[in-house]
Amino acid sequence: MPKLKGAQILVECLKREGVDVVFGIPGGANLPTFDALYNSTIKVILTVHEQGASHMADGYARATGKVGVCLATSGPGATNLVTGIATACMDSIPMVALTGQVRTSVIGNDAFQEADTIGVTRPVTKHSYLVKDVKDMARMVREAFYIARTGRPGPVLIDLPVDSTVNETEFVYPDKVDIRGYRIQANPPVDPAAIRKAAEAISASTRPILYAGAGVMHSGAWAELAELARAARIPVTTSLLGLGGFPETDPLSLGMLGMHGFEYTNYAVAEADLLIGVGARFDDRVTGKPDEFARKAKKIHIDVDPSSINKTVMVDFPVVGDVKQVLRELIKQVKPPQTAEWLKTIEELRRKHPLVYTEKxxxxxxxxxxxxxxxxxxxxxxxxxxxxxxxxxxxxxxxxxxxxxxxxxxxxxxxxxxxxxxxxxxxxxxxxxxxxxxxxxxxxxxxxxxxxxxxxxxxxxxxxxxxxxxxxxxxxxxxxxxxxxxxxxxxxxxxxxxxxxxxxxxxxxxxxxxxxxxxxxxxxxxxxxxxxxxxxxxEDCWPMIAPGKAHDQMLGTYESLKDKGGAPQHRHLNPDEEAKLSLG
Amino acid sequence: MAEKHTLSCLVENQFGVLARVAGLISARGFNIDSLTVSATEDPTVSRMTIVVDADAQKLEQVKRQLSRLIDVIDVSELKSGEFLDRELLLVRLNGANREAVLKTVESVGAKVADTAANSLVIEAMGDTKRMDELVEKLRPHGIQQLVRTGRIALPRPAAG
CATH class of the missing domain: 3.40.50.970 (Thiamin diphosphate (ThDP)-binding fold, Pyr/PP domains)
Known part of the structure; x- marks a missing residue:
């Protein structure tokens, strides 16, 4: 079997992962990698700054659902990626960051353009690899992509000392990935009892709200979300990152909740008797004061990551599992609750508390x-x-x-x-x-x-x-x-x-x-x-829940601004069309 | 309310794992009382026994976050009464009143590990509580230096 250089093996692995574009900047320690990419079919986009490269990989991943890839050299190249890696980590974006590193023989010697990249990025990555031996290259790259896109996605960094990219070995692509500490996370088993309890709670509710987050996108579950909402006549609010997960043209859409969410949506959340969190993490910008958040509601929390559950808000019905899989089960088991009155109440709230701005x-x-x-x-x-x-x-x-x-x-x-x-x-x-x-x-x-x-x-x-x-x-x-x-x-x-x-x-x-x-x-x-x-x-951004305040204590409300010349902005549908679409 | 908890983690036996585990715990503001890393029956796996001060809800978070680490294979909390634990203790004592020291040492089941002109080193083994008590008994003899290994622990078999 012919031997390949580490950088060539890396490129072969990238191709097998379906990578069609890489964003980055060449430098001393990653020249072998750029050289291997030079004659490949993968498009390499030169950015002006490495931070740009990391955000481009992130934007690519968010827009496509595929793993975004960025590439920087050692030392400052790697540290310039950090903001972008941290951004991706906080929002669970699948990304692989490739960084050059000084030769393994001088790691730790304060060599030129050396930084402890693994150490610097440890708190802001899902996982990281240091390729100390070219023989590990194929396995580590394969695992990195697998970890980045499965379970709760996130950025994975691969640090590539120069020798790992120039030394040669036989290229053997691993058939499959098996990481013993990651099996459950990659595909958490769903507890049928948890689903049954959640389905019963939904069926018995009278004022339910679905609260959808980015997990709907990560899991590709927007069709299931819409199916459940429409079949059970449950209105849907989303976090900032959940926007687009449910079409805002739908009369059941409540738009965004939280600090700068809609007034009526926050009031509805405060009145709900059941809040169904779907791939959302009860972020402080959503909850305001956690103890007061949806205080009249029992809470269901569906999340692929068990560590998200009960992190900020204690919930009554946790359901660990892939959002899509869980929603499919719920669709089968939920008996549509009686929500006609509730939808009428929300329609009134919507009319009474629109967005507002005043011409200047x-x-x-x-x-x-x-x-x-x-x-x-x-x-x-x-x-x-x-x-x-x-x-x-x-x-x-x-x-x-x-x-x-x-x-x-x-x-x-x-x-x-x-x-x-x-x-x-x-x-x-x-x-x-x-x-x-x-x-x-x-x-x-x-x-x-x-x-x-x-x-x-x-x-x-x-x-x-x-x-x-x-x-x-x-x-x-x-x-x-x-x-x-x-x-x-x-x-x-x-x-x-x-x-x-x-x-x-x-x-x-x-x-x-x-x-x-x-x-x-x-x-x-x-x-x-x-x-x-x-x-x-x-111009101020209204409405607003001041930090640490509850959802029904908003600033910049329609009521407070309309007498100062504020014009209502009926956002989802114009008021005439809204009248035709009876929510009841 | 904060209290002491013992976590037992099985982890991949490779570089960087300790930094990930310690970093995760310290990033949440918990003080690690003791942490031991040691070999197990499987050479590819190490066991970390971690004693931390934390309230129950936060500890649950830490356990879940630890489970998220790719290199962590298993995390379990060892509940009081459900595990065996041991620590090794070495204490250098002032040797002035050697006879009295030897009497105390014998009464608590410790051993003399080394003697010098003006001092002697005592070794003892037992669970954390016993080691705490032992230290208090030795304190009147003048402790010059003290070192403990930190807790290692194994779960007891489930009853029945």
Whole structure:
């Protein structure tokens, strides 16, 4: 049998895993790997910064459900990946990060560009491998991909000392993976008694709500979720990462709950008698004060990861297992509960407590996002940064398809939007990809405009330029008596920045020009378009549950804003259509 | 309420596992009272016996999080009365009043491991409680140095 170099074995393994694109930057310690990729069928995308590479791999994974791959050199290359790996870990995104490492003989000697990458990334990876011997390469790569995508997905790092990539051995691809400490996690057995109890609780409830999270996407269970909701007439709210898991055109959709969720949705959760958590982890941005969260409700929690259960909120009916598998069983066993009255109550709450905004001098970001939603009919893939614009995107874009929102939920990584949109566009070349961003977030990774332009990606980047870290400014106004410590940003000309990078740049200063600019961006097919919207500088994101408060104690409610000129925004359906769709 | 718990973990016998286990526990702010790593009947598997201070709900989380580690094969909590535990203890005592020391040593079932001009080293073995009591009895003789291995434990067979 002919011998192959370690880097060649790595590439052969990547091909067998179905990897078609890798994002990264070459450097001393990973040159053998780049050299092996040079003549392969795998596309290698050069990024400007390694953080960009990790977010691109992440965006690719979120948009496709496949494992995203990024590649960096040792030392600073590896440490630059860390933010992206941590982002993926918090949101359970399947990713494999490949890092160069100094030769095994000098590991620990403070060699040039050496960092203890395994040590640095240990708390933010699902698992990691150091390939000390080329003979382990095939097995470790195979296991890394398996671990990344099975069970509760997550990032796995493979650290590749130079000698592991240049030494030769026979290439034997392992037939199968068997990791004794991982068998149950990869495929946790479902307890039939737990399902039966959950099904009985649902059947007996009168005010149930399904609360769906990212697990619906990871498990590919959106059809089952919709089937259960529609068959049993149970309304569905989602976490930020669950958006798109249930179509928001459906009258049973309650949109997002939590800190910046809808007023009526949070009120409904506070009134529910049964909350059915589906692949969601009761994050603090969802629950507010954990003891007060859905306090009238019994709680079911379906999750593939047993350590998620009873972590923040104690539940009555835990069901460990793959969400799709569990939902299928529930569909068989649930007798539709009597929810007609409950749905009427929710319909009233929906009418009484809509989203609201008040027109001011400059354009409002909420309006811009409504226009993007309309222009794309809710069919685009939308990446975001983190902050006010992210919450407005969650509120005002109508997400109708799974894998259509690409956003950093758990870690809240500013700068995620642009590189994640690039990764998503590589994964889904035929779809329209938007990055709805803030000027603060965008600038953290804006150098990747060059990557997008060089690859002729027709991404649309909508920057809500309020010249502030807007959410920080809002909190300073709410909780720090208006002392705007370092929340005002230095002005930047984003149109010039776009043009300097080979993108189309358009500045929009009037509300009347918003839609035309969006339409123009949609017509550009051979390069990125940067739309710089000059928006209200001091617009606040409402409604809001202040940290540590309960769901029925919201700030910025419709009631409190309507007398100050606030116009209701019936978001899911226009009010006329809503009337036709009787929820009862 | 925080109390002492004994966890017994079977782990892959390879580098980096201790760092993963210790990192996970310390990242949640638990103090590790003692931790021993040792060989088992299977050379590819090591056993870690970990004694931590934690309340019951948090401990449940730690157990589940430990189970999530790929290199951890099994995690079990050893409940009071359901396991055998031992520690080894070495104490260097002031040798001034040697006769009195030897009397105490004999009465508690310990042994003299080494003697020097002005000191002597006592060795003893037993469960944690017994070792705690022994230390208190030896303390009046002037403890110069003390070292304990930390707890190793095996579950007792289930009754019946």
């Amino acid at each position: 001098h400059k354009i409002l970001p909420q309006y811009i996002i409504q226009q993007i939603s309309e222009a794309t009919k809710g069919n685009a893939v939308v990446a975001t940064g983190v902050g006010q614009h992210q919450m407005w995107a969650a509120q005002f874009y109508q997400f109708n398809h799974p894998r259509s929102l690409i956003t950093s939920g758990g870690l809240g990584t500013m700068g995620f939007g642009l590189p994640a949109a690039i990764g998503a566009q590589f994964g889904r070349p035929k779809d329209i990809v938007w990055d709805i961003d803030g000027d603060g977030s965008f600038q953290m990774t804006s150098q990747e405009l060059a990557t997008a332009a060089h690859n002729r990606l027709p991404i649309k980047i909508a920057i809500m330029n309020n010249q502030h870290h807007g959410m920080v400014r809002q909190w300073q106004d709410l909780f720090y008596e208006g002392r705007h410590a370092q929340s005002r940003l230095n002005p930047v000309d984003f149109v010039k920045l776009a043009e300097a990078n080979g993108c189309v740049g358009i500045r929009v200063e009037k509300k009347a020009d918003v839609r035309a600019a969006i339409e123009r961006a949609l017509q550009v097919t051979d390069r990125p378009t940067v739309l710089e919207f000059m928006v209200e500088e001091r």
